[in-house]
Amino acid sequence: MQTFIAATLGYALYYVCRLSMGVMKQPLIDAGLLSATQLGVIGACLYWTYAVGKLVNGFLADSANIKRFMATGITISVGMNFAMGVMGVSAMNGQISNAVLFSAFCLLWAGNGWAQSMGAPACIVSLSRWMPLKIRGTFYGVFSASHNIGEGLSFIFVGAIVAAFGWKWGFFGAALAGLAGLVLVLLFFHNSPESKGLAAIEVLSGEMTQEEYEQKGSEGKPREQTRSMQRSVIKNPGVWVLAAASAFMYMSRYAINEWGTIFLQEAKGYNLAEAATVIGINPVFGIIGTVVSGWLSDVLFKGDRKYPALVAGVLEAIALALFLYGGPAKWVNISAMILFGIAIGVLIAFLGGLMAIDLVPRKASGAALGIVGIASYAAAGLQNVITGVLMDSNAASGAHDFHYVSIFWLGSAIISFLLPLLNWKRKPQNTE
Numbered sequence: 409m410q411t412f413i414a415a416t417l418g419y420a421l422y423y424v425c426r427l428s429m430g431v432m433k434q435p436l437i438d439a440g441l442l443s444a445t446q447l448g449v450i451g452a453c454l455y456w457t458y459a460v461g462k463l464v465n466g467f468l469a470d471s472a473n474i475k476r477f478m479a480t481g482i483t484i485s486v487g488m489n490f491a492m493g494v495m496g497v498s499a500m501n502g503q504i505s506n507a508v509l510f511s512a513f514c515l516l517w518a519g520n521g522w523a524q525s526m527g528a529p530a531c532i533v534s535l536s537r538w539m540p541l542k543i544r545g546t547f548y549g550v551f552s553a554s555h556n557i558g559e560g561l562s563f564i565f566v567g568a569i570v571a572a573f574g575w576k577w578g579f580f581g582a583a584l585a586g587l588a589g590l591v592l593v594l595l596f597f598h599n600s601p602e603s604k605g606l607a608a609i610e611v612l613s614g615e616m617t618q619e620e621y622e623q624k625g626s627e628g629k630p631r632e633q634t635r636s637m638q639r640s641v642i643k644n645p646g647v648w649v650l651a652a653a654s655a656f657m658y659m660s661r662y663a664i665n666e667w668g669t670i671f672l673q674e675a676k677g678y679n680l681a682e683a684a685t686v687i688g689i690n691p692v693f694g695i696i697g698t699v700v701s702g703w704l705s706d707v708l709f710k711g712d713r714k715y716p717a718l719v720a721g722v723l724e725a726i727a728l729a730l731f732l733y734g735g736p737a738k739w740v741n742i743s744a745m746i747l748f749g750i751a752i753g754v755l756i757a758f759l760g761g762l763m764a765i766d767l768v769p770r771k772a773s774g775a776a777l778g779i780v781g782i783a784s785y786a787a788a789g790l791q792n793v794i795t796g797v798l799m800d801s802n803a804a805s806g807a808h809d810f811h812y813v814s815i816f817w818l819g820s821a822i823i824s825f826l827l828p829l830l831n832w833k834r835k836p837q838n839t840e
Contacts, residue, residue: 411538412547414596415531416554418478421589423558424566425485426454426524428582429517430666431567431684434673435575441499444670444808446510448796451666453514454521455789459782461525466778467638469529474537475599479590481526486586488520489579496576521785528781529774532761536773537600540613545706545713545762552698552757556749559665559691561585567669567684637772641779646767649830651780654759655787656824657721660728661752662788663817664690667795668731675810676736686741690749697753705758713758713766714832720754721825723747728821732814759828760784791820 429451436442442450469477492513499509531551539547562582569581598604601612610616641647664687672683697720705713727747734740764776795813802809 410596411534411598412551414592415534416551417557418482418554418589418592418597419527419531419551420554420557420561421585421592422478422482422485422524422527423555424561424585425482425489425520425582426458427559427562427665428489428566428578429454431563431570431669432575432578433667434670434680434683435570437670439500439575441506441509442513443796444799445793445796448792448794450510450513450517451792451796452789453518454524455662455785455792457518457521458525459785459789461522462528462781462785463778465525466529466774466776466781468774469526469533470638470772470774472530472533473599473603474530474533475593475597478527478530478597479593481523481530482586482590482593484523484526485520486583486590488516488523489583489586492516493576493579493583496579500574500576525781525785528761529777532765532777533774534597536609536765538598538609540609541615542613543706546703548762548765549698549701549703549705549757552701552753552760552762553695555756556691556694556698556753559694560688562665563669563684563688563691567681567688571681571684637769638775641768641772641775644767646831647764647776647779648783649827650759650764650767651783653824653827654755654780655783656820656827657724657752657755657759658784658788659791659820660724660817660824661756663791663795663813663820664728664731664748666792667813670808671810671813672741674808676741678736682738686738686745689742690745690752693746693749694753694756697750697755698757699753701754701757713763714828716754717758717763717828718825720751720758721821721828724751724755725818725821725825727751728818732810732818755824759824763828763831791816 429447433444433447436447437444465477495504495509495512495516498504504512531554535544535548535551565585566578566581570578601607601609606612607618611618668687669680669683672678672686673680678686701716701720705716727744731741731744731748734744759780761777761780764780765773768776794816798813798816799808799810802812
């Protein structure tokens with residue numbers, strides 16, 4: 409339970425260091441420091457390094473000391489946010505040019521992306537190492553709430569700091585949140601049951617006897633066994649289908665996280681504090697989706713995730729359509745974000761990892777997460793660039809036209825719930 413709680417809360421605080429930029433886009437544009445296209449490129453730098461890092465670090469985490477692994481990532485991420493705050497102070501004081509600020513932000517945000525890619529693999533591997541198969545979905549669902557908690561803190565906590573003290577201070581606030589996450593990891597996040605003098609989870613949960621586990625381990629070198637299982641993951645078409653579905657879901661998810669605040673400000677006349685608060689509602693209600701989804705799929709559907717995943721995908725598209733086309737009334741946009749948050753909460757848990765992990769051996773769970781991760785965040789980065797370009801190419805008199813942007817976002821959501829239908833008849837794999 410220490411490891412599980414540290415993974416959930418620690419990753420939530422870690423996550424704030426990733427989304428801090430989303431709150432600051434309108435102030436950066438208003439200050440004349442960066443354009444929407446430049447901000448899209450900066451955001452893409454994080455997602456693309458994160459995508460590659462998610463694949464590489466997913467494979468590494470299967471055989472790593474995950475406590476050290478995650479702590480290293482948080483430390484680097486805190487440093488990147490702090491450095492960007494320092495650069496922001498210099499820019500506001502006129503000490504550096506737009507070109508220098510843009511280049512520096514690209515490099516630092518790319519470094520942050522790689523650091524962030526070390527967090528989720530460590531946490532997911534910890535669930536595989538510490539949780540029995542029969543309740544893994546329940547705990548995975550609760551853990552997935554860490555994304556939503558982190559998103560909520562980003563918009564509410566960082567948004568309040570930016571509104572009160574200016575955009576550059578948002579980076580310092582995010583760095584402080586990351587430091588708190590580092591403390592949790594160092595104190596309470598543990599590598600494996602064996603590292604604490606316990607038997608392996610297979611034995612503790614009754615999935616195997618000690619003799620069976622030892623026999624399994626004697627069939628070959630553990631590292632070679634892991635690599636063989638990882639190669640089988642790469643050849644599994646079901647994993648790639650889920651990776652593609654997650655990619656389109658992440659396009660629509662991060663469209664709201666990265667651009668939802670500026671959309672409300674420009675398209676619906678909200679101020680920064682109002683817009684950040686409305687967008688901050690979606691991750692708060694996402695906690696409901698993630699926590700309930702894993703438990704329901706374990707208990708009601710006996711580990712079959714496809715039915716709740718389909719319902720959540722349809723709900724996400726409906727909520728996004730309401731947000732984009734439902735008018736400026738606060739109750740409409742709040743309602744849209746409540747529904748969107750619940751749906752995305754379910755989809756992060758299922759499309760973003762659990763359904764792929766169900767299709768592969770336990771000791772290759774990091775590899776499955778890596779494949780889904782590289783597709784998801786490569787798409788999130790592409791979304792950032794496409795959205796920025798569409799906004800700037802359809803701008804008049806300083807205002808952006810979101811017509812084509814809205815079509816792009818909604819289309820991504822629809823594709824994301826259609827693709828998993830290709831996996832409808834595939835069965836979970838419960839081997840080691």
